[in-house]
Amino acid sequence: MSRPLQTIFYLTLIAFLAAYPAFARDFSIIGYSPDDLSSEEKLHDLFVSWMSKHLKIYNSLEEKLIRFEAFKDNLKHIDERNKRVSSYWLGLNEFADLTHKEFKNKYLGLKVAENRNVDSSEDFTYRDVTNIPKSVDWRKKGAVAPVKNQGACGSCWAFSTVAAVEGINQIVTGNLSSLSEQQLVDCDISNNGCSGGLMDNAFKFIVTNGGLHKEEDYPYLMEEGTCETKKEQMEVVTINGHRDVPQNDEASLLKALAHQPISVGIQASGRDFQFYSGGVFDGPCGTMLDHGVAAVGYGSDYIIVRNSWGPKWGEQGYIRMKRNTRHREGLCGINKMASYPIKNK
Template sequence: MASSTMNLAFLLLSMFLVTCTALPGGFSIVGYSEEDLTSHDKLIELFDSWMSRHSKSYANFEEKLRRFEVFKDNLKHIDETNRQKRSYWLGLNAFADMTHDEFKATYLGVSTSMPRRRDSGSSFRYENAVDLPKSVDWRKKGAVTHVKNQGHCGSCWAFSTVAAVEGINQIVTGNLTSLSEQELIDCDSENNGCHGGLMDYAFSYIASTGGLHTEDDYPYLMEEGTCERTRADLEVVTISGYEDVPENSEESLLKALAHQPVSVAIEASGRDFQFYSGGVFDGSCGSELDHGVTAVGYGSSKGQDYFTVKNSWGQRWGERGYIRMKRNTGKPQGLCGINKMASYPTKHA
């Protein structure tokens, strides 16, 4: 079909225009400019540019039209939110052609229906910690690997687990080693692979089976595969066990986080979370936990206290793959339930 005909079809389907007021940070941060919102032609150009930037293609013209409608609806939400001048902003990331229901079904994966099991004899070793630093960033301390991407697999629980294990291993041994999420997906039978799981179960698996292989030796497939524990002659990283942070206690989470990266669960199903692009997030969310991430630090910015959280949606989401989530909210469970289900691996020196 000729380009002019395609553009005409887009024009007939386009129903979204907004007025121009200042945007936070411009195109480089949010992925669109004020000029993009001034006409139907500009919206079409923006969509084509977004497709190119994120290497998007569709099976047929009808699917492209459908995704353009979804894109416009998402852009409208992003722009309306940004004009509220909040402490965070949203952007046209790789999820901009997905409906919110599609996004939730694909990228979340903590199974709170699974009973949380306490490690026998577990305690909270940081209970009596005092004189905590005002800020902590385990990335600067060399205990955090590159941001990874779980893709179309509900394996966030594995990425949360692995990031925490990578952290404690570096703290104890001095070696930062990227470890295998795929091994957990394939071999940890107490969890459900791409269909969700719990970090505590994964910690228990690693401790009881003698360790976790490296990412290079057991690479990520973005789908469930066959367990290959026969790679036993290759390098593994071990932990001795895990401990749970007392529930609904931000003070306890800070104590743990001052000593090592911590696996946490949050409610990430809010629409603003899908398009978070930067700033200190204080958006609307509940505490129905559905996503596993890893807290890797805390600090303050412009009077707002926050947790620094590593996600597993790639480096193009958020702040190069991270989100700063507001703390000191006055709610025991914390923003998006971040204080409800935190845990960390232990490792003997």
């Protein structure tokens, strides 16, 4: 190839990658390629391949057609966003056959407390901390259990609570035990099971109940069950209380997070959040909290968040959320409602 043709080739390639930033990455990450969008037939082939990958089975041809239309609409959104955004990318995950309304109805569930203590600085354990590490990742310290999946049950509040309790228990005892979200869903009457709840209430329940059972003794069902009181003799993990992080204060959030995984509320109902596949997320979202998750670390410009939508979502079940946004509430309201359990040594 002559030098002028070489130059033209490379300029064309650079222009293509600039127009399609997500396609500069491995196609397997986002689940499709530009060629898949070229015809209705190829879209259908992509849909069938996606169905096989995610073990999707529909009860009728009519339902399949409805899901195919939702799939195409979602793919259009994913592709348009991937062409415009460079810091993160979206992919065809297991939610790609749901309308956005269906997704919001099934996979969220945080109930925000109207009477929550806004100024909790006096009770804040880490108020006087002055120096924290530049980065922390509690996964590498052995304080984070494998990513779990809440299913189509609005029990995110239970998963957020349990992740924080699992973390502090490991930090204090050296043992990482996977604990029971189902016990909270079934037994914590201060919350509403699959219809939503609040992490602060769940922390209080664990204290008054005398602890929380292990996952293996009280496994998750993805639906509400009957509170199993016969399990009372089985081993439990205890905490001594909980504290709220001062509201809308990222510095305090990082102080707490430098010492333990914490529960946080976010607004996760944005369409980009639904299909997040990787990168540092700084996408469109508000601060009306609707989802409970766990912050398990931070880097120079992001907070590491453990979700409860299974390991196929995001970065193996995690999302890196942009920090230093200059908004008091933080991206998606992550600074608004953080809390953490206390466990005495």
